Amino acid sequence: MRRLVLIAILLVGVPSFTAGQELRLPNKEGSVKFAIIGDSGEPGTGQRAVAAQMAAWRGRFPFGFILMNGDNLYGTERPTDYENKFARPYKALIDGGAKFYAALGNHDDAAQVNYKLFNMGGAKYYTFKPKDGVRFFAIDSNYVDDKQLEWLDKELAASGSDWKIAFFHHPLYSSGATHGSADLQRDLLEPTLLKRGVNVVFTGHEHFYERIKPQKGVAYFIIGSSAKIRKGDLQKSALTAYGNDSEYAFMLAEIVGDELYFQTISSRGVTLDAGSIKRAGDVQPNTGVTTQPVVPQTKPSPVQPGPAQPAKPAPSKPAQPGPAKPAPGPATAK
Numbered sequence: 001m002r003r004l005v006l007i008a009i010l011l012v013g014v015p016s017f018t019a020g021q022e023l024r025l026p027n028k029e030g031s032v033k034f035a036i037i038g039d040s041g042e043p044g045t046g047q048r049a050v051a052a053q054m055a056a057w058r059g060r061f062p063f064g065f066i067l068m069n070g071d072n073l074y075g076t077e078r079p080t081d082y083e084n085k086f087a088r089p090y091k092a093l094i095d096g097g098a099k100f101y102a103a104l105g106n107h108d109d110a111a112q113v114n115y116k117l118f119n120m121g122g123a124k125y126y127t128f129k130p131k132d133g134v135r136f137f138a139i140d141s142n143y144v145d146d147k148q149l150e151w152l153d154k155e156l157a158a159s160g161s162d163w164k165i166a167f168f169h170h171p172l173y174s175s176g177a178t179h180g181s182a183d184l185q186r187d188l189l190e191p192t193l194l195k196r197g198v199n200v201v202f203t204g205h206e207h208f209y210e211r212i213k214p215q216k217g218v219a220y221f222i223i224g225s226s227a228k229i230r231k232g233d234l235q236k237s238a239l240t241a242y243g244n245d246s247e248y249a250f251m252l253a254e255i256v257g258d259e260l261y262f263q264t265i266s267s268r269g270v271t272l273d274a275g276s277i278k279r280a281g282d283v284q285p286n287t288g289v290t291t292q293p294v295v296p297q298t299k300p301s302p303v304q305p306g307p308a309q310p311a312k313p314a315p316s317k318p319a320q321p322g323p324a325k326p327a328p329g330p331a332t333a334k
């Protein structure tokens, strides 16, 4: 029995916090705190280790909900699969009251929209507002038809000056060798994202982490390494602000006023990346005015996981976003 316990510990790891694992978020009372995972539906050591880290970090950073960027269940999707590939590995988070909000990936059956714990309300695309001033948009990037685009345009417009945060599966910008930028989805979605002032986009599909340099004023993250990793697949390019394709990972995020702080953490509990995004303008909920474009800025992130820096307030002078750069190399729609 003791041997079994030891094996389980070795496989999963016991999250503990040591130097190099400091929380780099403000952790302010009343802020919007959330986590993000992607391509998470593969049972195994990576998924278990990430889930254990998330539960442990939630003890000191009480995030209320978790975005799922798609590929929520790989393979068969029988009731037992929902249990084995989701409910059991994330049991501690679910039991602790964290809510999951899923977007559909290319491996996901549309029937997931009716799974209670994914909180999709029976729809392949939907929006929710956890708090005044912040609104999330789950998009189905598998099928971006006119109907969905009309819905997105209308809902974004109606969200006024809220933070507008979109999450979906296919990355509009990516340096991945396997997939790369999803050109088709970019052509379809980007005009609406820009027209309506979306600030931040979280995607998956690639089994790595990549923080993209701001594109046309929008901050993009790929986090698709929460249960699978594809080592060597990230071909760092002109798009890459930071990337990691060797560690299972998840993200934590916090919105305080006009600042969104993020921290990307490995399944070993090591911080891979951290920084903040400042959007222009004040948060003025319910004014019916579209937000100004986000002005991203980033605090230094370690090139390699290294000693943690205590979280500091972001500098007040935001960096100017550069001109959009086209995706390098042959990027084809997936």
Ligand SMILES: [Fe+2]
Pocket: 071, 105, 106, 107, 169, 204, 205, 206
């Ligand atoms: Fe995928």
